[in-house]
Amino acid sequence: MKNTLAIIFTVIIIGLMAYTLLVGRAFQGGEAGNIIEDMKYIKDTSTHKITNEKQEQKNEDEEKLNTLKDKAGNASTFEVSNEYKGKCASCHGADGSGMQNGKKLMGPQLFGQEEAILYKNLVDFKAGRKENLIMKGLLINLEDEDLKNFAKEIAGFKDKKEALTK
Structure with missing residues (x-):
């Protein structure tokens, strides 16, 4: 009798296993499968939404930075090069004074310094002998001629300003 019951239960279990194999696994079909797919869709959608928000914030920050650079570069009383506006003016001021609208900027005053000193400082920043990550990052891809x-342009600021006051 025990052997007969064991054989019957074994046949039933093998039959259920075959039925499950033919129908599919438990969580890959039916209502449970739809719930899991919906959860994946919700996760993907929310991640995409967060990514878009970060991208929009990044674009806004870049726009503000460009506005600041443009504002700093255009506030000079004399003409400066676009290279100076783009790389230097936001920290050292449009005229090298280290000031913008009466407020001290991040970079020191360059106005009135000699060309040789300016050039030596630029070379030292680029080579890493003077430590300033911002300066090194701005100068690292520039050639010696640049x-x-x-240095020549910044040293000429004093002459340009004197010419305007005459």
């Missing part, structure tokens, strides 16, 4: 041009 550094000379910056």
Whole structure:
């Protein structure tokens, strides 16, 4: 009798296993499968929404930074190069004074410094002998000729300002 019951239960269990195999696994079909797919869709949608919000915030920040750079570059009483406006003016001021609208900026005053000193400082920042990550990052891809041009332009600010006051 025990052997007969064991055989009957074994046949039933094998039959249920075969039925499950033919129908599919428990959580890949039917109502449970739909719930899991819906959860994946909700997760993907919310992640995409967060990514879009971060991208919008990044675009706004870049726009503010560009506005600041443009504002700093256009506030000068004399003409400066676009390279100076783009790389230097936001920290050192449009005229190298280190000031913007009466407020001290992040960078020191460059106005009135000699060309040789300016060039040496630029080379030192680029080479890492003077530590300033912002300066190194701005100068790292520039050639020696570019550094000379910056030094020459900035040293000429004093003459440009004196010419305007005459």
